Amino acid sequence: MRRACWLLVIGCAALSAQTGDAEKLAPYYPTPETIVDKMLRLGGLKAGEKMYDLGSGDGRIVIVAAQKFHAEAVGVELDKDLCKQSTAKILKLGLDKNAHIINGDLLKQNYSSADLVTVYLLPDAVNNKVQPLLDKQLKKGTRIVAKDFDFRNWTPEKVENIADDGEGRSHTLYLYRK
Ligand SMILES: C[S@@+](CC[C@H](N)C(=O)[O-])C[C@H]1O[C@@H](n2cnc3c(N)ncnc32)[C@H](O)[C@@H]1O
Numbered sequence: 161m162r163r164a165c166w167l168l169v170i171g172c173a174a175l176s177a178q179t180g181d182a183e184k185l186a187p188y189y190p191t192p193e194t195i196v197d198k199m200l201r202l203g204g205l206k207a208g209e210k211m212y213d214l215g216s217g218d219g220r221i222v223i224v225a226a227q228k229f230h231a232e233a234v235g236v237e238l239d240k241d242l243c244k245q246s247t248a249k250i251l252k253l254g255l256d257k258n259a260h261i262i263n264g265d266l267l268k269q270n271y272s273s274a275d276l277v278t279v280y281l282l283p284d285a286v287n288n289k290v291q292p293l294l295d296k297q298l299k300k301g302t303r304i305v306a307k308d309f310d311f312r313n314w315t316p317e318k319v320e321n322i323a324d325d326g327e328g329r330s331h332t333l334y335l336y337r338k
Contacts, residue, residue, distance in 0.1 A: 182265035182267070183265075183289075185267075185289060185290075186285060188218075188242060191217075191220065191307060192331075193224075194325055196224050197228070199221065199278055200225055200229055200276075200278075203276040203303045203305040203335065204276075205229045205231050206229070207231065208231070208232065209275035210231070210232045210234070210274055210275050210276075211231045211233050211234070211274065211275060211276040212235070212269075212271055212274050212277050212278070213233070213234075214277060215236065215279075215281055216237045216242075216261055218246050219235050219237075219261055221233075222234065222246065222260075223249060223250065223259060230258070231276075233259045233260075235259075235260075235261040235262070236261070236262045236265075236269050237262070237263060238266070247260070247261050267289055271297045271298060272298065274298060275301075276303045276304070277294065277298070278305045278306075279305070279306045279307070282309065286310075286311055291313060294338075302337070303335060303336065303337050304335070305333060305335055307331060307332070307334075310332075310334045311334070311336060315336075316334040316336055319332065320335075
């Protein structure tokens with residue numbers, strides 16, 4: 161375990177050197193656990209599929225995708241501390257064979273192997289930065305689930321409104337298919 165912790169610290173520190181000029185596309189504002197499950201169900205995530213969470217925060221979507229849906233789950237997170245925290249949780253839960261976090265800029269990754277992509281970022285980032293990238297990279301049939309902010313130039317296959325998550329917050333989920 162001690163060795164795993166050192167690898168985690170070294171990994172996050174080394175990779176964070178690559179994040180220097182990256183743009184922060186949203187603040188950290190986590191999705192409630194009940195909504196995480198709904199996002200992955202809406203995205204039809206199946207065992208063995210590859211999923212990416214763009215801006216993975218504390219890793220909650222990646223963790224549920226690997227633990228409950230048995231997917232191959234990858235998060236991309238700019239914030240070094242959130243990367244460390246989520247990677248530590250993945251190790252603690254013994255999910256490191258099929259879940260990991262890249263500490264880097266989500267606009268600099270390759271998503272061409274994705275079956276599902278989840279996105280919870282601000283509208284400007286969603287429409288002007290992420291959409292052109294996903295248009296270029298995603299293979300045909302890839303599903304995308306966006307939370308609260310839609311992709312204006314794409315037509316959703318399904319929209320799910322959650323009026324109250326039990327804590328007084330409402331949410332809207334959008335499902336797209338490339
Ligand atoms: C609204 S939070 C969503 C967190 C998580 N996906 C969830 O739904 O619980 C957005 C996250 O994106 C991260 N982020 C913002 N800009 C980024 C970038 N350029 N590359 C990678 N992560 C970024 C933030 O640090 C934050 O953790």
